Amino acid sequence: MNKRKEMQLALQMVSGYGVEFSAWRMPGTDPAAYINTDSYVERGKIAEKGKFQMIFIADTPGLSNDLGLQSPMHPMDPMLALMAVARETKHIGLVATLSTTFNYPYNVARQFKALDVISHGRVGWNAVTTSHPAAAANFGSQIASRKERYAMAHESVQIVQALWGSWESDAWTLDVEGGTFADMDKIQPINLEGQHYASRGPLPIPPSEQGQPVIFQAGGGEEGLELAGRYASGVYANPYDIESAREHRKALRQSAARFGRNPDDIKMFTGFIFSLASTEEEALERRRQLMSFNPEEIPSRVSYLGSMVGLSLSVNTVDIDQPVATDMLKKAYANPMDPRSHRALQLLKQGISIRDVLARGVINYHPVVAGTPVQVADFLEEWFLAGACDGFSVVPDIAYDGVADFVDMVVPILQDRGLFHKEYEGNTLRENMGVPYQYGRLE
Numbered sequence: 001m002n003k004r005k006e007m008q009l010a011l012q013m014v015s016g017y018g019v020e021f022s023a024w025r026m027p028g029t030d031p032a033a034y035i036n037t038d039s040y041v042e043r044g045k046i047a048e049k050g051k052f053q054m055i056f057i058a059d060t061p062g063l064s065n066d067l068g069l070q071s072p073m074h075p076m077d078p079m080l081a082l083m084a085v086a087r088e089t090k091h092i093g094l095v096a097t098l099s100t101t102f103n104y105p106y107n108v109a110r111q112f113k114a115l116d117v118i119s120h121g122r123v124g125w126n127a128v129t130t131s132h133p134a135a136a137a138n139f140g141s142q143i144a145s146r147k148e149r150y151a152m153a154h155e156s157v158q159i160v161q162a163l164w165g166s167w168e169s170d171a172w173t174l175d176v177e178g179g180t181f182a183d184m185d186k187i188q189p190i191n192l193e194g195q196h197y198a199s200r201g202p203l204p205i206p207p208s209e210q211g212q213p214v215i216f217q218a219g220g221g222e223e224g225l226e227l228a229g230r231y232a233s234g235v236y237a238n239p240y241d242i243e244s245a246r247e248h249r250k251a252l253r254q255s256a257a258r259f260g261r262n263p264d265d266i267k268m269f270t271g272f273i274f275s276l277a278s279t280e281e282e283a284l285e286r287r288r289q290l291m292s293f294n295p296e297e298i299p300s301r302v303s304y305l306g307s308m309v310g311l312s313l314s315v316n317t318v319d320i321d322q323p324v325a326t327d328m329l330k331k332a333y334a335n336p337m338d339p340r341s342h343r344a345l346q347l348l349k350q351g352i353s354i355r356d357v358l359a360r361g362v363i364n365y366h367p368v369v370a371g372t373p374v375q376v377a378d379f380l381e382e383w384f385l386a387g388a389c390d391g392f393s394v395v396p397d398i399a400y401d402g403v404a405d406f407v408d409m410v411v412p413i414l415q416d417r418g419l420f421h422k423e424y425e426g427n428t429l430r431e432n433m434g435v436p437y438q439y440g441r442l443e
């Protein structure tokens, strides 16, 4: 069971359209939402109305998909998008991803602290090491080994946090009559030097209402667990089933305890995609429509689905509007390395057509619920009460109506069931996440 009664919700913003790359073509969507800051602001305001704890923006500094068919995966610049949202909201947290590999810690510290001060203490930094070769190429390099990337990440986080704490909390005197802007005795260099990064400091930015931004993390393996256990108050994770989610959460909590922290101070947010409608059939139709915008992608999706269940499926040999033939299905098996494949096989065995199995999102990165508000709420409740996570990073299929529908229809159900708060607990992200105040570096 989960000790905290209420789940936390992060709205994952993609590039202004929603998680499905064809959402930019959906009627109603602004096809140029990518460059329209208002699309972030509007969604941010709606999420705040729904009492979401935060907005979360993933990011990789590079082009990693085919813009011929698809919208970009990330905003033009997450920090600038959040700056616009910060100006028009009061409570919602603002979390952006920035690479520990391809940014000097000083630049990270400066950008995040400035936004934290401007937003009155609502900012979080998702510190990731970045594993995409296209990103490395933009910095004239290649992706280093995981060991090296994580060694850099530890140095980066420590320097950033030290810079954030380089003003004593009462250093900013702002004494107009006496003529002292700040007490320089209380603003000190940090003089940190690692193998990869160094910084003298100080950072010329005072503390924010929450001291300094909250650290988040999203990454793999033992190294990721250690980084999170040491520093993170929030972790974005992508488990596909309750069992593996529970294991991941347990491992994160143990990692935090190993580094002398309270396990309750690390919150795991599970990624989850929804397609909402008043009936399940309408929700599926919405997803079929999204798929229909990119017919060029259907052959690869079909063969990918086949590979998940050990079958060679091709649009040239099967009718995707029919179920897979019984004889063929007898040879199918769930790929033990891919947790999504059990569900895919189960649906195929129910005699559902290939197109509709795909429409149910079995090959998406996160679990997908296509259905009614109650079905979506049931999914969230089941995972949360099973101790699979502390909250969710919810990703709408299509942002322009998906966010508002979630807030209008799913949030009230969660609130009625006592699973989600009705008011913000405080003013800062730390208060609203229930994580302790921190200022400066954790040793």
Ligand SMILES: Cc1cc2nc3c(=O)[nH]c(=O)nc-3n(C[C@H](O)[C@H](O)[C@H](O)COP(=O)(O)O)c2cc1C
Pocket (backbone or CB within 6 Å): 057, 058, 059, 060, 097, 099, 128, 129, 130, 131, 132, 146, 218, 219, 220, 221, 224, 236, 237, 238, 271
């Ligand atoms: C839910 C989730 C979200 C993630 N978001 C990002 C992201 O926005 N940008 C990024 O570079 N890596 C992100 N990552 C981390 C990468 O998947 C990958 O783990 C990271 O780039 C480093 O690789 P490694 O930790 O597996 O070595 C995310 C991971 C998860 C599980």
